[in-house]
Amino acid sequence: MFSEVDLLFILGPALLVIFLMLVILNARLKSKKLSDLDIALIRLKYSAIAFGALLLLLLFSLPSTPSLSTFGYPEITEQINSDTKILNYLQDYNRAIVRTTQVVHWAIFLFIFFFITAILSVAKNLQTNQIRITSES
Numbered sequence: 001m002f003s004e005v006d007l008l009f010i011l012g013p014a015l016l017v018i019f020l021m022l023v024i025l026n027a028r029l030k031s032k033k034l035s036d037l038d039i040a041l042i043r044l045k046y047s048a049i050a051f052g053a054l055l056l057l058l059l060f061s062l063p064s065t066p067s068l069s070t071f072g073y074p075e076i077t078e079q080i081n082s083d084t085k086i087l088n089y090l091q092d093y094n095r096a097i098v099r100t101t102q103v104v105h106w107a108i109f110l111f112i113f114f115f116i117t118a119i120l121s122v123a124k125n126l127q128t129n130q131i132r133i134t135s136e137s
Contacts, residue, residue: 007061007102014057018050040118040125047118054110058103063096 025046029039080086 007106010057010061011106014054018053022046022050037125037129040122044118044122047114051110051114055107058107062103063099
């Protein structure tokens with residue numbers, strides 16, 4: 001769907017919108033009287049939703065499999081008897097490989113940025129609550 005558009009033009013505005021939404025939701029959370037663990041769990045939920053939305057954008061940025069199969073799979077050398085045909089095959093396959101690599105890199109970055117940081121925040125709050133509970137007893 002978006003396989004011809006540069007990923008930065010797709011993910012840049014999406015990241016900006018999601019970042020602003022997370023800042024607004026975080027400000028709303030601070031105004032409520034919730035425990036630190038509750039806030040961390042709610043942030044984890046928001047981060048998971050944002051991560052899922054961005055992964056959906058990345059999914060639509062992948063070259064679709066049917067378009068790859070329409071390149072054709074030459075089985076005999078007579079099907080690619082000219083240098084032009086070979087060059088076209090190589091360029092089409094190279095574009096698909098490069099785009100898939102870009103999407104994988106962005107997915108790994110988003111996983112680390114959104115998901116892992118949120119999980120670490122929850123784990124830190126759980127650990128802090130566990131220390132408080134053991135010191136009180």
